[in-house]
Amino acid sequence: MQKNINYIKQKLSGLYPDREVESFVVWILGHVLGYDKTRILLNNDKILPKDVSSRISSIVDRLTKYEPIQYITGDTEFVGLNLNVKPGVLVPRPETEELVSRISNKVAANSAKILDIGTGSGCIALGLKKYMPGTKVFGCDISQVAIELANENAKLNNLDVHFFYYDILSQNGTLPAKKFDMIVSNPPYVLESEKVQMEANVLKYEPHGALFVPDDDPLIFYQKISDFAQLHLANNGEIWLEINENKGAEVKGLLENNFFHDVVVLKDIFGKQRFVYGKFRE
The missing domain is CATH 3.40.50.150 (Vaccinia Virus protein VP39)
Known part of the structure; x- marks a missing residue:
């Protein structure tokens, strides 16, 4: 998974503030894997399947075009609610x-x-x-x-x-x-x-x-x-x-x-x- 994390950071570095890139890492991996931040850290050495890596690459590509991540994943959190967005x-x-x-x-x-x-x-x-x-x-x-x-x-x-x-x-x-x-x-x-x-x-x-x-x-x-x-x-x-x-x-x-x-x-x-x-x- 560290390879995927490095890929996300490399592709988005300079396009977004560092703090936002870090949040994208958690958001993207959470979306494709269903992991929270703690589980991402605990599974840092895990090798992700090619289809999962491909999904990550697709999301990152859309982010490089400045598409809002909420539209990409189709959801967001608001005052503790899970909301669909489009x-x-x-x-x-x-x-x-x-x-x-x-x-x-x-x-x-x-x-x-x-x-x-x-x-x-x-x-x-x-x-x-x-x-x-x-x-x-x-x-x-x-x-x-x-x-x-x-x-x-x-x-x-x-x-x-x-x-x-x-x-x-x-x-x-x-x-x-x-x-x-x-x-x-x-x-x-x-x-x-x-x-x-x-x-x-x-x-x-x-x-x-x-x-x-x-x-x-x-x-x-x-x-x-x-x-x-x-x-x-x-x-x-x-x-x-x-x-x-x-x-x-x-x-x-x-x-x-x-x-x-x-x-x-x-x-x-x-x-x-x-x-x-x-x-x-x-």
Whole structure:
């Protein structure tokens, strides 16, 4: 196996940071062999069959083209959940894991109705249902591919979450409830002008519609979510949003101008303004 490990490191060295290459070694061997990190270390001297080495080479070749490893293996981990992922649906991010943790640590697991807008793989909705089992959780998206994937992930993790079609920009679709106690969203928020700062694997493979917004209308999704909330969020209902780190004050001001109070901008573990929280007052 050491020969295979050396091969992975040699092929990916210089294309990715050393720490990421090390994580790829564990991810790839874990995927093809079903080994965890400890078992990989204990079986370092094992000679792998040719077909297994060939699978490793195929994965590495795709990584050299900057394809996200989550799309290659077809899965990822998110707040302890095993999630299927596929092209056309955004790969869940660590920042979004933090959003789920913040909500579940702050909110009591009661019978609240929660709506995740732009659910994608269903990661937020499923994470909240896992840690707040008493809640009724819903997730909506404009993408049928995303809705199908989110339903797959609900079955995979044995979680009861209802996913449905809804276009937040046009406010078009059939809602499963008239009012929700909480709205959560990680909408597109990366400016078109910020594309130059993005990694090649993101630009080449991930869905741009789930990432980017026009420079001349950067808060378009937050405004539409706020409009939606005024009709469908219960009095004193909560809103939790993931945001562009440079737009905290603007998103906060938008909510305050649209009947939200106690609005705060929260920093992520890297010290960046990443989340906005508020309560709605009719």
